[in-house]
Amino acid sequence: MEFDLCASARQKMLLVAHRGVWGGNIPCNTIPAFERALDEGADMIEIDVDRTADGKLVIFHPGMEVPFLGFSERIGRMPWEFVRQLRYINIDNVPTQFGVCTLDEVLERFKGRCYINVDKFWTYPREISEAIRAHGMQDQILVKAPPKEDLLGIVETYCADMPYMAIIRDEAELERVRGRKLRFVGSEVLFTDDTAHVASREFIDACHARGELVWCNSIVYNYRSVIAGGRNDDRAVMGDAEGSWGWIADRGFDLMQTDWVLAAATFLRDTNRRYRK
DSSP, X not given: OOOOXXXXXXXXXXXXXXXXXXXXXXXXXXXXXXXXXXXXXXXXEEXXXXXXXXXXXXXXXXXXXXXXXXXXXXXXXXXXXXHTTOOOBOTTSOBOSOOOOBHHXXXXXXXXXXXXXXXXXXXXXXXXXXXXXXXXXXXXXXXXXXXXXXXXXXXXXXXXXSEEEEEESSGGGGGGTTTSSSEEEEEEEOBSSTTSGGGSHHHHHHHHHTTOEEEEEOOOSOTTSOSBXXXXXXXXXXXXXXXXXXXXXXXXOSEEEESOHHHHHHHHHHTTOSBOO
């Protein structure tokens, strides 16, 4: 499978599975959750990476040890031999059979199968980029970061050969990206109000004219922190998919990150919005 994010987005609206698809006894950020995401129609999986005290890169959302593992110590303070024995807990606070997997395991498992967004890669940029290159997956990976000088410097130093998206709330922020030695493919836009310029057809059409993609998040990570102007997963699954996923598709967004991959994929397919005409 050839990986060209811009070419893929010209064919259809790309769905990004936030930490995979999880629920019941299947925890997020695990291989079963990522496999389920692909089965449900995801084009990209979003993963979180942490590092153990002895330097092993693992798939885990930093700081979530208590709710995900029922364990109060940070993974970053424990050796891999200890971490590998830990088990995720499910929604009923009962241990599951699933443990923390390594970045290498996930990269090898999904090599050649889907796009992968490594969230907050800048925490361990050298180690993560070396792992990606060791698997020969540069084209398959998407890195994102706000266009701040220090973060842009990290992208240039460690990930200049990988597709990069700027995380912005204002178009003016993109001026910092221009002229940098980056494989810039577009922007992830965050907006409190759906009338924001970065959520407008004018902005999205201008990005497309330059060959750039635009990513929208329908996920609700924290309902107090609005990132898609209320056009979110909650709204969709509570009866107004038109006002959420439909609106996002009609605006012309190229990628949508969701926690409800199957429902979103089905809705977009049934309303003839998934594939480009």
